[in-house]
Amino acid sequence: MFTIVPQPVEVRSLEGESAHITSATRLVTGTGGAELELGVVLAGILGTLVGQAISLVQSDDPDEAPQPGDIVMRIDEATGPAGSTSDERYTLESRDGAVVVSAPAYAGVVRGVATLGQLLSPTSTGGFVVPPVRVVDAPRYPWRGLSLDVARHFFGVDDIKRVIALMTRYKLNVLHLHLSDDQGWRLEIPSRPELTARASGSSVGGGPGGFFTVAEFDEIQRFAQARAITVVPEIDIPGHTNAALQAYAELNPDGVAKDAYTGIEVGFSTLDASLPATKDFLRDVFGDLASMTQGPWVHLGGDEAHGTEREDYETIVSFAADVLRDAGKVPVGWQEFAASPSSAGGIVQLWHMELELEPVAAAARAGAQVVLSPGNRVYLDMKYHEGYPLGLDWAGHVELRDSYDWEPTEAVPGLDPEAIVGIEAAVWTETLTNLDELSTMLLPRLTAVAEVAWTARELRDWDSYARRIAGQAWRWERNGLSWHRSPGVDWAE
Numbered sequence: 246m247f248t249i250v251p252q253p254v255e256v257r258s259l260e261g262e263s264a265h266i267t268s269a270t271r272l273v274t275g276t277g278g279a280e281l282e283l284g285v286v287l288a289g290i291l292g293t294l295v296g297q298a299i300s301l302v303q304s305d306d307p308d309e310a311p312q313p314g315d316i317v318m319r320i321d322e323a324t325g326p327a328g329s330t331s332d333e334r335y336t337l338e339s340r341d342g343a344v345v346v347s348a349p350a351y352a353g354v355v356r357g358v359a360t361l362g363q364l365l366s367p368t369s370t371g372g373f374v375v376p377p378v379r380v381v382d383a384p385r386y387p388w389r390g391l392s393l394d395v396a397r398h399f400f401g402v403d404d405i406k407r408v409i410a411l412m413t414r415y416k417l418n419v420l421h422l423h424l425s426d427d428q429g430w431r432l433e434i435p436s437r438p439e440l441t442a443r444a445s446g447s448s449v450g451g452g453p454g455g456f457f458t459v460a461e462f463d464e465i466q467r468f469a470q471a472r473a474i475t476v477v478p479e480i481d482i483p484g485h486t487n488a489a490l491q492a493y494a495e496l497n498p499d500g501v502a503k504d505a506y507t508g509i510e511v512g513f514s515t516l517d518a519s520l521p522a523t524k525d526f527l528r529d530v531f532g533d534l535a536s537m538t539q540g541p542w543v544h545l546g547g548d549e550a551h552g553t554e555r556e557d558y559e560t561i562v563s564f565a566a567d568v569l570r571d572a573g574k575v576p577v578g579w580q581e582f583a584a585s586p587s588s589a590g591g592i593v594q595l596w597h598m599e600l601e602l603e604p605v606a607a608a609a610r611a612g613a614q615v616v617l618s619p620g621n622r623v624y625l626d627m628k629y630h631e632g633y634p635l636g637l638d639w640a641g642h643v644e645l646r647d648s649y650d651w652e653p654t655e656a657v658p659g660l661d662p663e664a665i666v667g668i669e670a671a672v673w674t675e676t677l678t679n680l681d682e683l684s685t686m687l688l689p690r691l692t693a694v695a696e697v698a699w700t701a702r703e704l705r706d707w708d709s710y711a712r713r714i715a716g717q718a719w720r721w722e723r724n725g726l727s728w729h730r731s732p733g734v735d736w737a738e
């Protein structure tokens with residue numbers, strides 16, 4: 246029984262020897278510069294997985310037979326399931342005591358290594374063993390994300406790296422960071438220094454807050470990129486903007502800067518479309534943000550703008566979307582952005598099943614792509630059950646099985662399934678103040694979302710998933726990650 250999550254396309258036991266990963270294990274890559282870089286990163290990832298340094302060897306003969314204990318990485322077009330064109334496809338073979346991971350591109354090798362990490366089990370002598378097996382795999386959706394709110398409570402670079410490492414294990418590939426809200430501004434914007442100087446120093450409940458410098462944001466993106474994860478930064482406009490209104494007085498119609506906000510209400514703040522200062526602000530912020538962003542996407546928020554007139558909403562979001570397009574980025578916005586013509590050619594992110602859904606289907610017909618984050622399924626800040634000490638409950642209680650048992654193509658009536666680029670979990674941090682609390686909300690639910698996003702519909706099955714996920718908890722514990730004992734899974738004692 247293999248306990249791989251998400252379930253791969255094909256997993257087959259082979260005959261023969263297991264591979265023993267010990268301190269003598271070598272990571273073997275090709276001799277190209279890119280392959281060396283890949284080897285260094287993967288040796289690091291693998292080293293953390295097995296808890297020991299892994300030595301890196303470059304071989305210029307791809308056909309050379311691996312030695313027992315070797316882990317071989319190969320860039321090879323002819324891998325993964327027939328018909329898949331994904332860069333993330335891979336084939337993993339553990340046979341004759343060695344492991345070979347091959348993929349057409351870096352991303353696929355990283356996904357194969359994640360599978361390898363789950364196949365490893367510790368031996369009594371301190372090493373690890375990989376059973377003889379062949380895995381052939383590729384994702385269902387190209388966008389498999391986690392949205393993390395660092396505005397309500399701030400989480401620093403080290404915590405973000407822990408989250409990225411967790412995402413890597415479950416083959417998630419998009420980290421969406423919610424970097425501004427009423428309670429604080431969390432990213433240095435060089436052309437607008439007052440944002441972080443004046444509006445980063447508090448959070449929900451009045452705590453100390455914090456922000457990422459340009460260099461730290463870069464460090465996060467590079468750490469993610471090494472794991473084939475793209476960072477999508479979000480600056481939320483035109484609502485959720487009290488921090489901006491606090492930093493720059495001229496963004497307020499009365500010219501008076503707002504006070505810091507430490508509550509958890511939403512929908513009271515807004516940018517003002519009639520003020521000339523607003524466009525200058527949007528141009529500066531989204532211009533800088535686009536140039537700081539390595540990936541193709543930038544999120545402009547657009548949700549819950551209850552204090553913004555319809556026309557003003559359109560003026561503001563379409564202006565920001567144009568700034569992003571001019572800078573070569575694809576704009577992403579929450580569900581409400583679907584109503585803006587500027588969402589065509591961009592991405593709309595569904596979140597609230599009780600808001601109108603038809604505009605999402607219509608935006609898709611007009612050319613938008615759609616990311617699904619239905620609150621009642623994948624909002625991992627929802628309480629697991631009544632009385633749970635952490636989280637909110639506006640979208641109901643969300644247990645593990647709720648996060649698992651739903652079909653993306655059936656979520657929005659009339660939505661062309663071809664428009665769905667993927668699934669994104671979201672965790673909002675009004676009630677979450679540290680990594681332990683965050684991780685208890687993510688685990689195990691994040692792994693269910695990862696399987697919905699990765700695994701083909703016909704291969705998905707709750708009973709199978711429940712069995713496989715039970716085999717993962719010791720790995721979380723080994724990594725010091727808190728988790729919730731969801732019902733319906735036979736967790737080991």
Ligand code: TNX
Nearest residue numbers: 511548549579596626637673
């Ligand atoms: C709704 S999701 C929000 C956030 C809150 C979240 C809490 C979305 C686009 N807006 O502002 O933090 O609910 O679950």
